[in-house]
Amino acid sequence: MERRVAFESSFAIAEAVKMADIDVCAAYPITPQTHIVERVAQLVANGELDANYIPVESEHSALSACLGSSAAGGRTFTATAGQGLELMHEVVYVASGMRLPIVMSVCNRALSVPLSIWGDHSDVMSVRDTGWIQIFAENAQQAFDLTLCAFHIAEDPAVLLPTMIHIDGFHLSHVIEPVLLPEQEKVTRFLPKYHHPFALDVNNPAAMGDFALPDLYTEAKVAHDMALRNSIKVILQVWQKFGEEFGREYSPVETYGAEDADILLLTMGSFSEVAMEAIDRLKRAGEKVGLVRLRLWRPFPFEQFRQTVGRAKLLIVLDRALSVGGPGPVCSEVQAALYHLKERPQVIGFIGGLGGRDISVEGFQNMIHRGMDKASQGKPGEIEVFDVREK
Amino acid sequence: MNDITEIRWHGRGGQGAVTSAELLALTAIKEGNIAQAFPSFGPERRGAPVIAFNRISAGKPIRSRAAIAEPDIVVVLDPGLLGIIDVTRGLRDGGVLIVNSSKGLATVNSEIGGPWKLAVVDATAIARDILKRPIVNTAMLGALIKATGVVNLESLTQPLEERFGKLSEINVQACSKAYKEAVVMEYSPGVKKAEKVYPIEKSLSWKELNLGFVVTEMGNARSYRTGYWKSERPVRDNAKCIKCGMCALFCPEDCIHQDAEGYFEADEFYCKGCGICARECWTGAITMVEA
Amino acid sequence: METLSIYAPRLVTKRQSLTPGHRACSGCGEALALKFVMKALGRDVIVVMSTGCMEIISSQLPYTAWEVPWIHTLFENAATVATGVESARKALARKGASLPKAKVVAIGGDGATFDIGLGALSGAFERGHDFLYVCLDNEAYMNTGIQRSSATPYGASTTTQPAGKASFGQSTWKKNMPAIAVAHDIAYVATASASYPFDLMNKVKKAIAVEGPSYLHIFAVCPTGWRIPTDMTIRVGRLAVETGVFPLYEVENGKYSLNYDPPQLRPVIDYLKPQGRFRHLTPEMVDKIQQRVNKEYARIKEKAAQ
Ligand SMILES: Cc1ncc(C[n+]2csc(CCOP(=O)(O)OP(=O)(O)O)c2C)c(N)n1
Ligand code: SF4
Ligand code: SF4
Ligand SMILES: [Mg+2]
Numbered sequence: 001m002e003r004r005v006a007f008e009s010s011f012a013i014a015e016a017v018k019m020a021d022i023d024v025c026a027a028y029p030i031t032p033q034t035h036i037v038e039r040v041a042q043l044v045a046n047g048e049l050d051a052n053y054i055p056v057e058s059e060h061s062a063l064s065a066c067l068g069s070s071a072a073g074g075r076t077f078t079a080t081a082g083q084g085l086e087l088m089h090e091v092v093y094v095a096s097g098m099r100l101p102i103v104m105s106v107c108n109r110a111l112s113v114p115l116s117i118w119g120d121h122s123d124v125m126s127v128r129d130t131g132w133i134q135i136f137a138e139n140a141q142q143a144f145d146l147t148l149c150a151f152h153i154a155e156d157p158a159v160l161l162p163t164m165i166h167i168d169g170f171h172l173s174h175v176i177e178p179v180l181l182p183e184q185e186k187v188t189r190f191l192p193k194y195h196h197p198f199a200l201d202v203n204n205p206a207a208m209g210d211f212a213l214p215d216l217y218t219e220a221k222v223a224h225d226m227a228l229r230n231s232i233k234v235i236l237q238v239w240q241k242f243g244e245e246f247g248r249e250y251s252p253v254e255t256y257g258a259e260d261a262d263i264l265l266l267t268m269g270s271f272s273e274v275a276m277e278a279i280d281r282l283k284r285a286g287e288k289v290g291l292v293r294l295r296l297w298r299p300f301p302f303e304q305f306r307q308t309v310g311r312a313k314l315l316i317v318l319d320r321a322l323s324v325g326g327p328g329p330v331c332s333e334v335q336a337a338l339y340h341l342k343e344r345p346q347v348i349g350f351i352g353g354l355g356g357r358d359i360s361v362e363g364f365q366n367m368i369h370r371g372m373d374k375a376s377q378g379k380p381g382e383i384e385v386f387d388v389r390e391k
Numbered sequence: 392m393n394d395i396t397e398i399r400w401h402g403r404g405g406q407g408a409v410t411s412a413e414l415l416a417l418t419a420i421k422e423g424n425i426a427q428a429f430p431s432f433g434p435e436r437r438g439a440p441v442i443a444f445n446r447i448s449a450g451k452p453i454r455s456r457a458a459i460a461e462p463d464i465v466v467v468l469d470p471g472l473l474g475i476i477d478v479t480r481g482l483r484d485g486g487v488l489i490v491n492s493s494k495g496l497a498t499v500n501s502e503i504g505g506p507w508k509l510a511v512v513d514a515t516a517i518a519r520d521i522l523k524r525p526i527v528n529t530a531m532l533g534a535l536i537k538a539t540g541v542v543n544l545e546s547l548t549q550p551l552e553e554r555f556g557k558l559s560e561i562n563v564q565a566c567s568k569a570y571k572e573a574v575v576m577e578y579s580p581g582v583k584k585a586e587k588v589y590p591i592e593k594s595l596s597w598k599e600l601n602l603g604f605v606v607t608e609m610g611n612a613r614s615y616r617t618g619y620w621k622s623e624r625p626v627r628d629n630a631k632c633i634k635c636g637m638c639a640l641f642c643p644e645d646c647i648h649q650d651a652e653g654y655f656e657a658d659e660f661y662c663k664g665c666g667i668c669a670r671e672c673w674t675g676a677i678t679m680v681e682a
Numbered sequence: 683m684e685t686l687s688i689y690a691p692r693l694v695t696k697r698q699s700l701t702p703g704h705r706a707c708s709g710c711g712e713a714l715a716l717k718f719v720m721k722a723l724g725r726d727v728i729v730v731m732s733t734g735c736m737e738i739i740s741s742q743l744p745y746t747a748w749e750v751p752w753i754h755t756l757f758e759n760a761a762t763v764a765t766g767v768e769s770a771r772k773a774l775a776r777k778g779a780s781l782p783k784a785k786v787v788a789i790g791g792d793g794a795t796f797d798i799g800l801g802a803l804s805g806a807f808e809r810g811h812d813f814l815y816v817c818l819d820n821e822a823y824m825n826t827g828i829q830r831s832s833a834t835p836y837g838a839s840t841t842t843q844p845a846g847k848a849s850f851g852q853s854t855w856k857k858n859m860p861a862i863a864v865a866h867d868i869a870y871v872a873t874a875s876a877s878y879p880f881d882l883m884n885k886v887k888k889a890i891a892v893e894g895p896s897y898l899h900i901f902a903v904c905p906t907g908w909r910i911p912t913d914m915t916i917r918v919g920r921l922a923v924e925t926g927v928f929p930l931y932e933v934e935n936g937k938y939s940l941n942y943d944p945p946q947l948r949p950v951i952d953y954l955k956p957q958g959r960f961r962h963l964t965p966e967m968v969d970k971i972q973q974r975v976n977k978e979y980a981r982i983k984e985k986a987a988q
Contacts, residue, residue: 023773026766050777052769056762057805064759064802068730068766071753074773076766094755099603160602198605200728200751200767202784207606207746209731209754213433216743219597220604226597404707405906434738437707437906595744604743612703612740612747620708633688640691640879641916643714646702649692661702665709665905666913673688679913 007179009143009172010035013079013105013165015179016147018049019187020103023074026054026065030084031117032169033107037079059084063091063102070100070162071208073199075151078102081169082109085123095162096131097224098208101154101194102162103147104132108269108320109169110355118356119169121268121320124297125329131224133163133231134298136268140177143167145248148187152238155194159231166297168270170356182246190245228299235296252301253308254293257283261290262313264345265368266334268294271318271353278364289368294330302337309338315345316371318386320353328383346375352386363387396541397459398445401478402468403620405437407528410554411466412443414532417550418542419447427453438620438663440476447541466535467491468514468527471682473503475619477589482507485578489534491515491527496574504576505584510538512573514565521565522558525622529562533569544570590616617644621664623679625657631676638668638677690880695721704747706739709912711903711919712818713739715876716789719816719900722886725750726783730764732790732799733757735825735904736818751784758799761806764788764813772812785814785890792819792833796857807866807895814889814896817859820904828907832857835927836974837967838959840907845962855974863897864933870896871933876903877919881930881941888932901928909958921953926979931986938985950975 007015013036017025025044027037043049054069056062062078070076080088085106095102109123110116124134133153137143147165154163167173198206212220232252239250256276258264267275272293282289292309294301309315315338319328326332331349338344348371353359359367367386374380398415402408409430416428427446435441446453461481470492472478479488486507491514492499499511514530522529529551536544547566552559601607625638632654639647639655646661647668657668669677699720706713716736731737731754740747741754755763768786775781788806790799795817803815822840823829830840830852839851863871870892874882882900889896901922903915910918922928926947931940950972954960963971 023777024766024770026769050773052773054765054769054809056765057801057808061759061762061802061805064755064762065766065769067755067759068753068763068768069770070766071763072728072767072770072774073779074766074770076770090756091759097603098755197602198607200753202726202728202751202782205609205749205751207609207741207748207752208603209752210604210606210741210743210746211434211738212604212743215594216600219595220600220743222597223600223604227602434705434742436705436710436735436739437912439705600744606741606744606746608744609746610698610701610703610749612705612742612745613701615703615705615745617703617705635688636691636694637688640694641714643706643710643717643915644702644704645698645700645717648696658702663708665915666911667709667915670913671916 001183003181005179005181006176007140008035008174008176009137009140009167010174011039012140012144012179013147013167014039014043015181016144017077018043019184020075020148020151020191022049022051022077024052024054024066024069025077026056026062026069027078028056028059028062028080028084030059030081032109032119032173033079033081033084033105035173036105036107040077059087060091063088063095066102067091067095067098067100070102071098071196071200073194073196075155075194076102077104079105079107081107082111082123085127086111089126092127092130092132099160099227100162101160103150103154104162104164105147106164106166107169107173108166116355117169119171120354120356124166125321125323128298128329131161131228132298133161133228133235134166135163136166136295136297137172138270138272138293140172140175140179141248143172144179144181145242145246146250148191149238149242149250152191153231153235155192156234156238157197159227159234160196161228161231166269171270186245190242232296232299232301250295251304252296253304254295255308256291256293258290258292258308260288262288263368263372264290264292264309264312264315265364266292266294266315266317266330268297268330269320271320271359274359274361275364277361278368281361282365282368300333300337305337306341309345310341310343312345314372314375315347316368317347317349318353318367319349319351322351322354322385346380348374348380350384350386357387359387393463394451395446395448395453396464397462398447398464398466399459399462400443400466400468401472401476402441402443403622404435404439404441406468407526408441408443408468411468411528411532412445414547414550414554415445415542418546421549422542422546424449425451425453429456431458440472440619462486464489464535464539466531468531469622470494471619471622475589479503479505479507479584485580487539489531489538491531496576500576503585504582506578506580506582508538508578509576510534510573512569514569517565517568517572521561521568530565530569533566534573537570537573538575616660617663618660621662621682623664623666624659624662624682625666625668625677626680627654628676628678629654631674633674635673637671637673641667641671643667697721699723699725699748699750700740701747701749704740705742706735707906709905709915711876711905711915712736712820714915715818715882715900715902718876718879718882719789719886722883723785723787723890726785728767728784728786729753730760730767730786730788732760732794733825734791734794736789736791738825757794759802760788760790760794761799761803761815765806765809765811768811768813786812787814787816787890789816789818791824792817792821793823793831796832796859804866807863807868810894812894814898816898816900818900818902820902820907822907824904824907833859837963837971839962840959850962850967851959860897860899860933864936866895867936868895868897869935873899873901873928873930875901875919875923875928875930877916877923878930885932907959910956914956918953918956921948924948925950925953926975927953929979929982931982938982938988940982940986943983947979
């Protein structure tokens, strides 16, 4: 029987990890990820999850142990946030290049200095180019569903790429909400067994991790790139299968009230739901606005994205990360994706929600209006940091 | 020649090809030219074939930093390389080839002659004689200068002093001796380069790489002929050999195997010529000779 | 000690898990040490290797000199990757997978072990995973061109602490890595040298027989970095032992035993003299090194006598 429980996203993820029957979790605690790994450790301690929990001495080691586990053929999970993801950084590239389908929850957190344990997407942007599949959840239910799907996608023989599920620190990780948990049996049927074709095996030895001379490095990188780009097919299939089995649909680019909208707001992560409220209010006031939620961050869903926003007049993009001295990271990608279209919306970027700063429903209404003003005045500007005290 | 003279050095890791290129660039720059020196950046280790490059120009700015595919001048520091690497690949018609060899001009020309000027010097003998070590890079600089005049011999003294300190004097001597002893055969147009097939490693396309760049053909490094690295090879005196296998035990290449008669024989294909087998032999049955 | 029959070499297995065609320098003592390690390990082994000379010389895409399952990921994490392999295999076996038996062995250079990967190694030891860690100690970062590490001996000239008018090279004493391993209270710690292959291979076998972590510290002469002729590799390794610079000992469950204790140690100068990296040392410095070696050797002897 499906159960309805009250879980924060952290517990929802731990539950998905349990139902996926992982073999190894190697992790190092960092706020706001701690609830996930504590819960996984507890499930192992209770005998509810038959896995080895490796309490490593750093995040670098957390992901390094995951490399070994995944390469040995174990279903492998880890979680981190902010500084932890930074300490892992070089290992992050290795996991994807070596095609080890580790699933990692990232509880999005700001980066020092100043030290901040609170949420934003600075850590996400620092691993943008690491070759992982990256997916955003917006609430606890999605955190559960998408984590489950992540194992399916990552371990698909046509994919074999590690996958990050991003959840916003505190706004998701620590907020209790209702979550529907499916029956274990149904999950077991949904999720195929993990098999790596080159898993470390004395009967079928293979060498993993050769170095490449300039003569082969480009080819190696292209092979990785093609694998990540092509993974979108499997992502769509798995989400479709999930929808059929469990009744909840996901797609790379999702919208809210965008059908007849001239003006679109783009968000990623938990702020999307706040923005929905703002869209409702503005619509009621007769404004032709809508919301675009980028669920799949990597591989970037170029096609779906262009189809969704191509006909709008104005696209307002919220970045929860400040690329110091540069453009808004999501905004500039979006601009690049649209550049080749003959007709494309004007794009206006805002930076906001840094280091745990909330954006309220009114805040989003103001942001949309401010964006419309800038567009009509023909002054898009490079970046604008939303809600910053000047005096 | 062109406004920019391009030079390619062929040697082995540890032989000083890179140092030669550096010294040449320092000298050319001191003379007021514009010059460049760089190695082929790679993981090659002591004994493995290596390449280094120079570009020299009287005034035209040198902008390319790419490896030189069509050199005006090729210098070969190790005679053993001639059989295994296509050292004259891309050498321009009318260019210059300078080779370290004890075989003399005529023989070298018959082996590797072509539409270029050829200079031959026995730099190894010179180095052994003067430096007491087979490090031929400074001698080869002397031969290069004689055959091409890219820089003046005297200009080399100061860079040699700065590089070699106390040892600079003998290096200057080695250089001058090679300058004197190098013999040159002028360019005669129309001569054809001898046809010869060299081993080439096939380059894979991205689709041919295994998932995650995994290698499943275990031990396929066996196809790599490290035997090309050696400048000396072990020779066994069967009269002294007691067939104990001490040589095989200590060979870092694990390339000494017992033959039908029970002798431990080094596999030429892999032997790098380190000399450990000779040194560790109980009875002194093994000696190292020029490869 | 290594006084076996002169025909003993013939008994060493011909099987190669590390094949010829590897690209180590001519005369490389680290490749030789690795050869012995692999011969002793046999085929039922999964090798995890850190970045360094031995990795680079054996794994140029699309080639491998390995015939056993092998994984290299980064410079500082071989111990940790090994713990991941070991943990996954344990979990899979518990859940019913039929896995062939295999020992997990992590191999790293002194840089990987003493310096950048020390925290990771300590964590792996502390957690008690069943694996062997082999340190191939050539006393510097050789892969990147002879830079100093905390394994570099006092007085040696390296490219990042070279000898010069105002420097005599390495100004610190070699870190006591085996003692650090022993401090983790693991069941087996030993030192070995490629110049004493039977002792080395014996220790490999003992180390993998242990349940839980074990640590093998192997002295690996690097002719390129130490500036010695390539044929002197074995000789110099022997001199290190005969002078007491690198004693061969084991620590089994905390109990020290000295495997080779000559009646009279040779003076350290015999070991230092053939090596270019010590060429600049003054008699006073040699004397200082001699004092230190005497003290350290006595300490090991004392522990072994307990
Ligand atoms: C994080 C990181 N820092 C630095 C390097 C560069 N690096 C590669 S191998 C190496 C030295 C290896 O030294 P050691 O572990 O002693 O092995 P050896 O090459 O001497 O056998 C260094 C510094 C690297 N690969 N990764
Ligand atoms: S010289 Fe002897 S020890 Fe050295 S590689 Fe050749 S056969 Fe092996
Ligand atoms: S640098 Fe030293 S350790 Fe590295 S391959 Fe050469 S001899 Fe061996
Ligand atoms: Mg080292």
